[in-house]
Amino acid sequence: MAKTKFDNIKNRVLLVVIVFLLSYLLTALIDKEYTTWFFGGELSFVDYMIDFGVSLLISFVFVELSVFYSSWSFRLVSFTDKPYLRLFICAFLLLLFNNLTVWCFSLLINICFDEGLAFFHQGLYIFSVMATFVSYIYTDAQYMESSILAERQKKELEITLLKEKEHAAQMQLEVLKSQIDPHFMFNNFSILSELIVEDTALAEKFLDNLSKVYRYVIQNLKRDTVSIEEEIAFLHSYIYLIKMRYEDAVCIDIDETLKQIDGQIPPVCLQLLVENAIKHNRTLARHPLSIRVFREENDIVVENDLRPIASDFESTGIGNKNIIGRYLLLCKKKPFIEQRENTYIVKLPIINNT
Numbered sequence: 001m002a003k004t005k006f007d008n009i010k011n012r013v014l015l016v017v018i019v020f021l022l023s024y025l026l027t028a029l030i031d032k033e034y035t036t037w038f039f040g041g042e043l044s045f046v047d048y049m050i051d052f053g054v055s056l057l058i059s060f061v062f063v064e065l066s067v068f069y070s071s072w073s074f075r076l077v078s079f080t081d082k083p084y085l086r087l088f089i090c091a092f093l094l095l096l097f098n099n100l101t102v103w104c105f106s107l108l109i110n111i112c113f114d115e116g117l118a119f120f121h122q123g124l125y126i127f128s129v130m131a132t133f134v135s136y137i138y139t140d141a142q143y144m145e146s147s148i149l150a151e152r153q154k155k156e157l158e159i160t161l162l163k164e165k166e167h168a169a170q171m172q173l174e175v176l177k178s179q180i181d182p183h184f185m186f187n188n189f190s191i192l193s194e195l196i197v198e199d200t201a202l203a204e205k206f207l208d209n210l211s212k213v214y215r216y217v218i219q220n221l222k223r224d225t226v227s228i229e230e231e232i233a234f235l236h237s238y239i240y241l242i243k244m245r246y247e248d249a250v251c252i253d254i255d256e257t258l259k260q261i262d263g264q265i266p267p268v269c270l271q272l273l274v275e276n277a278i279k280h281n282r283t284l285a286r287h288p289l290s291i292r293v294f295r296e297e298n299d300i301v302v303e304n305d306l307r308p309i310a311s312d313f314e315s316t317g318i319g320n321k322n323i324i325g326r327y328l329l330l331c332k333k334k335p336f337i338e339q340r341e342n343t344y345i346v347k348l349p350i351i352n353n354t
Contacts, residue, residue: 012063015134020059022130058127062098066135069097094135098128195244206244212237220267224330225351228261228300235270235293242278249283255294263350266326270302272319273346277304299336299347306344323348 043051073093192210195203216234220226232254239252252274274291281304283289291304320337327333327349336347 011138012067015063015067015138016056016059019063019127019130019134020056022134023055023059023127026126026130055127059131062101062127062131063135065101066094066098066131067139070094070135070139073097095132098132102128206241209237209240213241217268223267224326225264226267228263228265228350229259231265231267231270232258234268235274238271238274242274246278246283248285249288250278250291251288252291253293258293258295258300261295261300261350263352265300265348265351266323266330269323269326269348270300272323273302273348276319277302277344280309281305282307282309296347298350300350301345301347303343303345306339306342320346 070090073090077089077093192203192206195206213234216230216237235254239254242250242252270293274293277291278289281289289305289307291302293300293302295301320335323346324335327335331349331351333349333351335349336345338345
């Protein structure tokens with residue numbers, strides 16, 4: 001166990017003094033012979049100093065040994081799910097080791113001295129009991145402070161980690177949103193330049209819808225989700241541009257009841273799916289590409305005819321990856337994508353308002 005600010009020299013000295021005083025008090029209460037000897041008035045000043053010095057030394061030895069035994073037993077015994085059992089076992093081990101220490105000291109004294117020193121042996125056991133009691137409370141408090149400190153640090157680390165994850169997720173979301181490819185804007189600028197020459201009134205209407213589309217993309221780059229009503233309104237402006245470019249070669253059918261749905265969706269998702277459908281499939285006036293947008297249970301479905309364009313370049317799937325990535329970061333849900341024989345289907349989960 002790492003030492004905390006609770007465990008320091010000042011506290012250890014205080015423990016020695018407490019054990020010293022309690023041991024004298026307990027001895028005075030249970031050993032009448034020692035009390036009579038101590039207060040009989042026959043002892044000199046030197047005798048008192050020797051007694052005090054020996055008692056302080058014994059108190060110091062037992063305090064240090066007791067703190068060591070207690071710390072060792074706390075490290076040895078680990079019942080995180082049964083803390084009371086751990087405390088009981090540690091207290092038992094501390095008392096056992098202290099009594100074994102007293103027995104060893106008594107045996108050593110008997111070997112070194114011929115005369116009986118029964119009162120001294122009894123005093124050792126008293127010091128042992130006091131040191132056991134005081135040092136166990138001290139070590140228990142020390143471990144409690146360490147546990148509280150470790151728990152606090154753990155929570156702070158978890159909060160920091162959570163904030164880092166949120167920041168990383170937000171940065172990833174920003175990257176995904178920045179992948180929204182506005183390349184269709186450049187195609188529409190060429191159409192606009194032609195309309196300005198051919199039909200200024202139509203060019204003005206085209207420019208109005210183009211500005212709505214561009215404004216929507218710019219305004220919602222900082223938003224994670226938008227209302228379905230906003231997304232459908234944006235899609236209508238985008239479809240106007242598509243009609244101007246492809247005329248009757250593309251047929252887009254939007255269920256108007258979608259505007260009434262109380263929910264959210266990542267911005268520009270529907271436009272990306274419609275754009276992908278047009279980009280990767282053949283569009284012919286005599287055989288229009290059909291794209292349908294409707295609701296199915298708790299999903300918005302974008303379904304289109306599957307008529308792949310023959311090309312040497314394989315689709316990178318950036319559009320779908322972008323949508324899937326944003327959904328996973330926002331609501332942990334994944335859009336459903338299915339390719340059938342003649343149709344391509346994408347289902348976008350409706351995100352509930354919070």
